Amino acid sequence: MADSNGSTDWDERFASGSYPRDPEPSSVLRAYEPSIPNGRALDLATGTGRNAVFLAEAGYDVDALDASREGLRITRERAAERGVADRIETVHADATEYAFPTERYALVTVSFYHTVDRFSDLAAALVDGGYLFVEGHLRSSRSTPSGPSDDRYRFAANELLRAGLGLSVRYYDETTQERPDDRRRATARLLACRAHGPRQSYPEGPTEGDRG
Template structure:
């Protein structure tokens, strides 16, 4: 049993974490189809996207996390729209041009970024959020800065795509565990003239 299996089994990690308000706000403007949730955990994005109508591949190395996703999907009646995939993100072979949407929340990997972009269909969307290095104390998230984005690091990683939304914020959470987060929404498209989805009327940066 891995450390994450133990954490999920012990309830040390939320069983039903909420998806990012940025993802939730922009999702209606993203085409329907097939989605991939990378490092799916207990289904933060996978369950939300399946409820929104996507056919979702939920990729994670943890059997326990995938079991919880399966339970949640059954409870919501969306089990036919989620495919659990047990695999290591570091070595997983992402298919080319397979997904309208790929999401990855709070899993730090930049060396697979090009592979994630390649797995998008032309015009497909990539949403990534992760912990951010901060000069202020941020007890939520990893203690080692190696697993946090430096300032603008996630933005630079996405510059091969069309960046539609980017922010770096510090959030005060209900459990008093302050969290610094970077969020990127980008589209696999190029060219000097493009169409852009309207920004949602409510600020998606807040919880």
């Protein structure tokens, strides 16, 4: 969630409670997770552990990476509260510069952190058959107060899809979501697999009710 230049700002946001302490993982990630191979997972820019704690509860061993020490502290605290502290290893690092290991992860997740320039590194970090899940804010012609004010940190139409085409795309959408706080959010979501060949296996997809 934070990079090195903004880590102090994010430390303050996490400490003050202005960012949710216990954010929900994406409904798409929740729906597809049972079909994704077990193993080690990386939650890049974990924030307060949006994906990391969920994946640890699902049985993954998780590397939770962020530049914010406060976010990582909260992630560890939440993991302890859920009884999965032994499944999460926090990594204090700048996601823009971090040297990802190759062929290590069954699953890499990135939520609301703009990192298209690291896609090739994230793909190389997957084992064969491993999955990449990315969700992020979209540029929209409608007002979308939720998310960054600068379009540099939002995906253009189909930008996330094009970035994922080096993998085998399993799911993609671009949607607008109305939120209870009236902060409308435009979001792109991608699930892709490091797989090759004309015949592949496919995970069981979410039902229509799970896609929101």
